[in-house]
Amino acid sequence: MSLLWIIVHQLAEIEAMAGSKKVITREEWEKKLKDVKIRKEDMNKLVMNFLVTEGYVDAAEKFRKESGTEHIDLATITDRMAVKKAVQCGNVEDAIEKVNDLNPEILDTNPQLFFHLQQQRLIELIRNGKVEEALEFAQEELAPRGEENQSFLEELERTVALLAFEDVNNCPVGELLDISQRLKTASEVNAAILTSQSHEKDPKLPSLLKMLLWAQNQLDEKAAYPRISNLSIAMLEDPSV
Numbered sequence: 001m002s003l004l005w006i007i008v009h010q011l012a013e014i015e016a017m018a019g020s021k022k023v024i025t026r027e028e029w030e031k032k033l034k035d036v037k038i039r040k041e042d043m044n045k046l047v048m049n050f051l052v053t054e055g056y057v058d059a060a061e062k063f064r065k066e067s068g069t070e071h072i073d074l075a076t077i078t079d080r081m082a083v084k085k086a087v088q089c090g091n092v093e094d095a096i097e098k099v100n101d102l103n104p105e106i107l108d109t110n111p112q113l114f115f116h117l118q119q120q121r122l123i124e125l126i127r128n129g130k131v132e133e134a135l136e137f138a139q140e141e142l143a144p145r146g147e148e149n150q151s152f153l154e155e156l157e158r159t160v161a162l163l164a165f166e167d168v169n170n171c172p173v174g175e176l177l178d179i180s181q182r183l184k185t186a187s188e189v190n191a192a193i194l195t196s197q198s199h200e201k202d203p204k205l206p207s208l209l210k211m212l213l214w215a216q217n218q219l220d221e222k223a224a225y226p227r228i229s230n231l232s233i234a235m236l237e238d239p240s241v
Contacts, residue, residue, distance in 0.1 A: 024225035026238055044069045046204055053194065053203040055081040080193045087186035088179075092121040099189065106196050113192050115145055115152050119159055120185045123176055126162050134163065 044067040051060040057077045064072060079102055086095035096117055099106055107114045118141050125134035138160055146153035158173045165171035175181065191201035209231055216227050224239035 022223040023239060024223055026226045026236065029226045029236065041069075046208075048072070049200070050203040050205045052077060053200065055084065055190070057081065076197060080190060080197075083193065084186045084190050087117075087120065087189055088182050090120075090124045090127070090182060092117055092124060092185075095189065099193070102193060103196050106192050110192055111145070111149075113188055115142070115149075115155075116185055116188060118142055118145075119155060120182065122159055123162075123181065126159075127177055131163060135160075 044063075048060065048063060048067070048069050051063060052072060055077055057074055060072060060077065061074055063069070079098070083095050083098045083102070086092070086098060096107070107117075122134055122138055122142060125137060138156065142152070142156050146156045159176060161173050162168060162171060162176060165174075168174040168177055194201045212228070213231075219225060220227070226236040226239055228234055229237055
């Protein structure tokens with residue numbers, strides 16, 4: 001990103017200078033932006049990386065046609081999103097079957113992921129009030145894994161603790177029943193599938209935006225310059241002196 005490069009370059013320049021806070025006008029800033037050349041192909045790859053990683057199938061296909069970027073296997077994205085959606089909806093058993101259909105080695109070689117999926121199955125049983133089935137499942141499927149791994153045992157104990165409270169709102173581990181727990185597990189599965197397909201598990205764009213915010217915060221201490229406060233519209237604001 002040209003803006004990120006400029007900020008880092010500007011920081012280096014200011015570090016070499018002494019004195020009061022530097023003021024950079026909009027005209028100077030925009031000139032610097034124009035001087036930085038970034039290939040359109042690289043920007044297209046960045047956008048496609050985000051669409052594929054996050055699973056926006058239709059948008060990825062449309063963007064591929066419009067931008068002329070390399071061919072992508074849409075079927076793999078669709079299958080991956082089906083797994084993710086199943087976990088997000090609480091259909092964990094279906095998700096496990098779909099993962100095994102995609103690649104059995106994903107769960108065979110990732111005991112932590114498999115445990116977390118089984119843990120999510122237990123959470124769903126508890127959510128649905130199936131107490132006896134939940135206890136039996138915990139004893140048969142999760143307890144043996146807990147005996148082999150201390151962290152698994154601790155997570156199992158936290159999950160089973162849900163059964164001790166009639167009002168989960170007052171339960172110290174009640175967050176396990178939040179939708180955010182499903183999303184967390186779904187993201188873990190999504191990352192594992194991407195890795196198995198030799199894709200990056202996280203999109204590059206959010207990381208670049210975080211770097212941009214960090215760089216702006218660093219430059220704020222040394223200069224007044226046109227900065228971006230709202231990333232959603234990405235408009236430069238005039239420097240406040």
